[in-house]
Amino acid sequence: MQFPTVEGEHQYDALVRVASRTVVGLDFDGTLSPIVDDPTKAHIHPDASAVLVDLAAQVDAIAVITGRPARQALDLGGLEEVGDAIQAVGKELFVFGQYGNERWSSSQRRIVGARPPRGLATFERDLPRTLRTAGAADAYIEDKGLAVAVHTRRLPDPDGAFARLLPPLSELARRHGLVIEPGRAVIEVRSPGSHKGMVVERLAADRDAQGFLFAGDDLGDVEAFDAIGDLAKQGVATLKVCAASSEQSALIPLADVVVRGPEGVLDFLRQFAQDAQAGRS
Template sequence: MDFTSSAGEQKYAALVRAAAETVIGLDFDGTLSPIVEDPSQAHIHPDAGEVLLALAAQVSAIAVITGRPARQALDLGGLEEVGNAIGDAGKELYLFGQYGNERWSSTNRRVIGPRPPAGLASFERELPRVLRRADAADAHVEDKVLSVAIHTRRLPEPEAAFRRLLPDLEDLAARHDLVIEPGRQVIEVRSAGVHKGQVVARLAEDLRAGGFLFAGDDLGDIEAFEAVAALEKQGLATLRVCSASDEESRLKDLADVVVSGPDGVLDLLRQLAADAAGLRA
């Protein structure tokens, strides 16, 4: 792991000391699973279950907070099985899908979520015209029920297509009272008012956290990083972890520690579990 400053090292040490009261928040794509061309094949890192179980024994709770539909993340991550094991150890695994619109936990084993936002159906009806106009008719459109994601990764020039599409999709979303969430060669359109930062703040309050770590990789994680910074000002031990890649680097400037993709995230979590266990021994 690469700390961005000496303060980052000090924050990590403080988090180890506060581990028993710490909540671990984790993005899914690019953090627990590698980024792949086909989103339906983004399976969780093979070591994740083992690492999360070991970590759960040392911390207050673990929460996966993702833009994916909750059921999809559960299936791709094998997280129901992981949740069973964590629950047997007397701890809790939470999963928040669609930026917090959906909720599942290892205690309450059903996905709870709202109806699709008003305007989404009419947005999707107009979307093909916008894609054709931007010469991106072959972009992969992923219907997430509560949102829709437009992926340019499979197009011949994915970054150029992304830049062409972004302003047009912003305009179309605004006309239907929706907002966009730009990501790594993907533009997601969803309802306003719910984001990962709100989930972080609510978890910290509900669980009376004494510490909070959040690991993410993309623009959709900025609000979570900002929420963690606010918790730090309230006196909590905190750590912001950037799962870095060549495609997206803007989180690096906000992070306390930078690691290399899901491998690096799991190495850090493994080390955190070991250090916290050693401190208790």
């Protein structure tokens, strides 16, 4: 665990004091699950289930907030079983998929989602031509139902393909009334109007949270970090945790705590749960 500033240590201590009224928000890929070449095989870290259940006993609620479809996150993370265990200790697990357009909870047990955005079908029709023009015809296309993700990780030059694709995909998305979400060797195209920061704001209000911790690793988590900053201005105890990697460093200067990948996140959450329990002893 690394605190870039003394202020980060103070924020951690303040959050421990209100742990029982704290919501813990977690990204999935790169935070709970290691980044892999095939996104359909990005299973949750093997230690994550036990850590989340132990943590749940010390906090108000846990929320997985991801760009993935909620069903994918539930299956890859075994989160329905985790939700059962968390429910058994009287707490709640939420899964917000597709940047908040889908919602599942351990108490309701069903996914509530939006309809595919207008313009997505025509975007997908025009996508192959754009990929060919950019010299990335073999990029892996992931259809998420409410969004489309273009992955460059499997290409010979992932970074170069990403750089070539970003401008034309941004323009194509704009023409179809959509927005892009750049990530680690992936460009996601989806409807405007929802992002992780909005989920953080709604969840904090719904739970009347006195504390909010969010851990993420990528550009798609910037809005969540911004929302955490706004909550801090309202007097909520907050902490922004960056799961740093060699591929992405955008969140490091914004973070209160920097750890190394999913293993670092889980080590941090173990320590937080232990400190919260000790504080109530």
